[in-house]
Structure formats: structure tokens, C-alpha cells
Amino acid sequence: MNNPAFYPIGTPGRAWGDAEKSEWRARQVRQRSYADEVLSVIEQLRADFDVVEYGLIEYAPDAYPLFAVRNRDWRDDLPVALVTGGVHGYETSGVHGALRFLQHDAERYAGRINLLVAPCISPWAYERIHRWNADAIDPNRSFRENSPAAESAALMALVGPLRDRILVHIDLHETTDTDESEFRPALAARDGKPFEPGTIPDGFYLCADSEAPEPAFQQAVIAAVAQVTHIAPADPDGTIIGSPVVAPGVIEYPYRALGLCAGVTDARYRTTTEVYPDSPRATPEQCNEAQAASVRGAIDHALTQA
Template sequence: MNTPAYPVGTPGQPWNACDVAAWRARQVKTRTYADDVLRAIEPLRERFDVSEYGRLMYAEGEYPLLAIRSRGWNDQLPVLLVTGGVHGYETSGVEGALQFVREHGDDYAGHANLLVVPCVSPWAYERILRWNPEAIDPNRNFVVDSPAAESAALVELLAPLVDAVLVHIDLHETTDSDESEFRPALAARDGVDYEPGEIPDGFYLVDDSGNPQPAFQNAIIEAVAKVTHIAPADAQGEIIGSPVVAPGVIEYDVKKLGLCAGITNARYVTTTEVYPDSPRATPQQCNDAQVAAVSAAFDYALAHQA
């Protein structure tokens, strides 16, 4: 199969620095991190501790990276971790994380420490992109000495907590633009042929194949099914090329792949995937699905932490 003509690079050849610069020059800022995220966090300072855990310095400006923590943090309690906006274009991950803090952030006081990082990749958020300015996917680079500044900052933030985190839920989306833009761009960047895939219609989860927790995943699926529909398997019994191991659940080796969900040694980990382009789901439904997933994940983990 021939790679379709992508507007950057030479077909069959990986991008060089000039190609990355050409790709970056095509990207347009269409929304504002300061307005959408930083401003939304400000009222939360009355109830939570908000701290800057890093600052991205790009040609387009500076981006403070903020973490929201329980007030009265207790090192004797387990940590409940939410991350969103690892891919900037996955809007409900950011909005869902913030909505969860507003609506349920106080629910676990005295039982656990809450840590929420609502927007890991603010530059990409503003441009509705998957990659950072260097055309690097943060969600393959949550490793020591990461080439992605966004990933390196989060790894450093969580380093003291790797064994304290009980559950980590990472909020994502699968969108039609994965096939129309991001996977063709990935093939062009790497100098390989683009192989078309199938976008699943509905919500699904990615479990950790190195530490599968099927009952935990099922509890989340059951909760989200009350809010939005669950993605079915395709004709091959797969979702995005991976075998479906339970309704709405596939598995990745999250640590080996350098995924966000693999940063800590949490017993319970999952990655949500909302489908915002479905005619059967509204933007608010997508946010509500993320919130339902987080609540179900935390409730199950706390009930089964022994």
C-alpha cells in the first residue's frame, strides 16, 4: 500500500529537523490554555492545594504545569491519581478531570489523597494536537530522561509517589481525526506506509497486560455504560487492532510502551477512551463518562485495596 501524500516530508523517509519545523509551522492555536484550564483551576484553590510542578518553555510562550492535591495530604493514606490532556486534542480528558475535582474531589477526604493533573500537554491542547512541538508523542515517552518535556515533568512529579499510588486513571479519547490526521502524520514522520484502521464507536478501556485487573475494568465499564455506550469489537474481535479481552476492554503493556498509566507501580491502572465524534454522544456526555469512570475506579480500588 502506498502512503497517501502527507503535506510534510518525503514519502518513505523519516522526517528531519526541517520537516518537523515545517509541520510545526502548519499548526494553528485555536483555544487558550490560560482561559480554559488555568482559569478553571483558580476557584479550586479554595478547597485544594494547587502547585506548579513544571514549566514548558516554547517559542510560542511559557506554560505552567499545574497539579491539584488534597488539602491536608496524609502520607499514611493511598494516592488516587488522575491524569488528563496527555494528548492535547482529547478534550474530555481535560474537562472531565476538572469536572471530577469540582463535583467529587472532596468525596475521598480522610480516606485517600487525591492528585489530579488535568492538562499534561498545554501546547498541544491549544492546537488540538496529539504531539508536542517537536512532533513527539508524550504518551510513548513517560520514561526516565524522556525526550518530551511534558512527559519528563510528570515523571519527576510522580517519582516520590511511585509506590504510594493505589490507582491511576489516565483520561483519553479516540477520535475520527486519528485516522484523518494523526495516524497519517505518524506514518509520514516515521517514513512508513500508512495502514488505515477502524475507529470504534463508543467508550472503551485499556488495561495493563503486565498487571491485568479484569474486575476493576468491568466495574468502570458498568458505571460508564449508564452514561454512554460501550464500543463493540470489530469483525476481527478487536478494538484499534488489539483483541477485546472483555466487553469494552483491551490490553497494552503500559510500562514497556512508556505510557502514562505505567509511570507508577499502582495496583489498579486504566486508560479511558471516549469517542466524542459519535452521533450518539454529546460533549457533556463525554465529560460525564470520564467522571463516571474516575469515580468507579476510585470506589473499586478503595474497596479492594487489602
């Protein structure tokens, strides 16, 4: 039986219209600064990397420039590794793990692979610690033609010319306790559907592409992260967040059918990370390092197979 959850906006059983979305947006409060916490770090990286402004997100009265960072010794004869973070702005370690990788790890790949890193795809949501953009749209269900999310459309335009050259794409995410307490109830309310309670896994896991899972690659990433933090066990029914576990710490989603970020390229090696920052067994520092470790593990495996 469905267990309804109270949500303070809308009428149960009826999808939101413009009025409800406006009410939801008015409730969203800036809680941190994209300029201070993200752009300041990107500015420091300019000494060693090329920084590309690939879009501008405007939600009046706010405007947010979007930046990607790439290695300065870019070579057209090398494949590309794409790293994306902050598709869901509230997933903090996705943003700061991507920046950490650039600060501490990127140099080791010089002359071996080109790096393109978009560390914070959804800055409005980053500041408000939310999953959706200002239009109550989930960018990570919007990576498709004629995307309704400006954040998703901007990234697709950035990577489009490189699509056939991208060897590995790792998209950095988190699963948090607020998924169950806020974001899933909000989703049910927005869509006029009953809320169905789920579970939150304690630990790191991966969502592979069910259309091209590359199991050895997924396990290489899991092995790299296991050196930093714990891997989520399966629930008693053999699932994680309701999806069957196909290997330790790995589930599968159909990326393109769902409009997920990790499906925007034809990269042979692609995955979506999920860190659990609310675990009593993990610190914010561990979560950031787990994301950086996943990027290293992904690129290292891809290079050994290339």
C-alpha cells in the same frame, strides 16, 4: 496491502528530519486558550484544594506552567489516587473530565484516599488541538527514563516520590475521527512508513496493562461509565483498534514497553480510558461526565479492595 495516504510534509518512505519537523510546527495554529479554559478553572479550585506548579513547558515564544491539584486534607497514612488528563492535548474530555471530577466528585473521597490530579499535561498541544508536542513527539510514548518529551519528564518528576503509595492511576484519553484522518497519517509520514488505515470504535473503551490487567477493576470502570454513555463493541474480527477484546470494552497494551502515561507508577489499579467524542450518540457533556464516572468507578473499586 498498505494503502498510502497523502500527507503534505516530507518525502514518502523517508523519516522527517529537522526541516520537516520545523515545517510541521509552523503549520500548527493556536485554536483555543489554555489560560482561559484550563487555568481559569484551576484558579477557582484554589479555594478548596492545594494547587502545585510542577513544571514549565517552554516553546518559544510561548511558556506554559503545569499544575496539579491535590486535596487539602492530605494524609501520609492514606494511599494515593492519581488522575491524569491531556497527555494528548487534542483529547478534550480528558482535560475537562478531570476538572469536572475535581469540581463535583472529589469531596466524597475526603479522608479515604489522597487525590492528585494533573488535568492538562500537554498545554501547547491543547491549544493547537494536536496529539504531539511542539517537537513532533508523542508524550504518550515518552514516559521513560531520559524522556525526550518535557511534558512526560515533568509528570514523572512529580509522581516519582509517591510512586510506591499510588493505589490507583486512571489516565483519561479519547479516540477521535481525526486519529484516522490526521494523526495516524502524520505518524506514518514522520516515521517514513506507509499509512495503514484502521477503524475508529463507536463508544467508550479501556486499555488495560497487559502486564497487570486486573480484569475485575477494568469491568468496574466499564460498569460505571455504562451509566453515562455507550461502550464500544468489538469489530467483526473481535478487536478494537486492532487489539483483541479481552472483556466487554477492554483491550490491553504493554504500558511500560510503549512508554505510556498509565505505566509511570506501580499502582495496582491502573487503566487508560478512551472516549469517542465524534459519536452521534454522545455529546461533549456526556464525554466529560464519562471521564468523571470512570474516575469514580476506578477509585470506588480500589477502595473496596484495599
